[in-house]
Amino acid sequence: MSQVINFYKINSLDKLNSIKIGVISDTHISDRGEHLPRIIMDAFKQVDLIIHAGDIVNLGVIDELKSVCSKVVVVAGNMDQEAVKNKYPIKQVLDILGYRVGLMHGAGPALNLVELLKSSFKEDDCDLIIFGHSHKPMNEWIDEVLFFNPGSVTDRASEYNSYGIIELKEKLANSDLATNNQSEIKAKIIKI
Numbered sequence: 001m002s003q004v005i006n007f008y009k010i011n012s013l014d015k016l017n018s019i020k021i022g023v024i025s026d027t028h029i030s031d032r033g034e035h036l037p038r039i040i041m042d043a044f045k046q047v048d049l050i051i052h053a054g055d056i057v058n059l060g061v062i063d064e065l066k067s068v069c070s071k072v073v074v075v076a077g078n079m080d081q082e083a084v085k086n087k088y089p090i091k092q093v094l095d096i097l098g099y100r101v102g103l104m105h106g107a108g109p110a111l112n113l114v115e116l117l118k119s120s121f122k123e124d125d126c127d128l129i130i131f132g133h134s135h136k137p138m139n140e141w142i143d144e145v146l147f148f149n150p151g152s153v154t155d156r157a158s159e160y161n162s163y164g165i166i167e168l169k170e171k172l173a174n175s176d177l178a179t180n181n182q183s184e185i186k187a188k189i190i191k192i
Contacts, residue, residue: 019096022049023164024163025077025150025152028155036061040153044069045068049072051073054075054077054104054132056077057079058084091120093124099127100128101130102129102130104129106133135152135155139189162189164189
């Protein structure tokens with residue numbers, strides 16, 4: 001069962017009509033004294049909310065993120081330590097400015113990841129699905145849903161490291177769904 005969070009319950013800014021979200025996944029920071037790259041920390045000082053799509057590994061990463069933005073939403077990934085898995089769910093559905101945002105790390109072969117996500121969120125009517133797992137960035141509209149994977153900021157084997165920024169403008173209740181979503185959800189992958 002998914003957990004539904006209304007953004008305004010985790011944020012005291014009740015009059016927002018747009019929001020800037022920093023998106024990160026697959027940090028794989030161990031407890032050996034490693035830290036998130038400074039470029040991430042600087043970029044996330046400019047966001048209203050941070051979403052971590054799993055494989056944190058060590059809870060210290062969340063403390064680092066909260067040092068630059070007090071609002072951090074997290075799901076656990078397949079490589080996370082038990083402390084992370086005990087604290088965070090594997091799936092969440094967020095209501096942010098009228099958008100249904102699915103959040104899940106993912107599992108299994110990367111080739112089947114989008115199908116797994118479609119199946120996992122089929123009853124949730126999501127406008128946007130944020131995920132990780134593959135370490136490969138994705139920013140693609142499929143069947144009127146934006147599938148967004150920020151990639152990994154720390155994977156040395158990746159072609160490049162990256163994170164994401166998503167900007168949402170308040171969803172208008174009476175607007176055409178597909179047209180409104182694609183014009184009001186601005187998402188980008190940022191290479192570092």
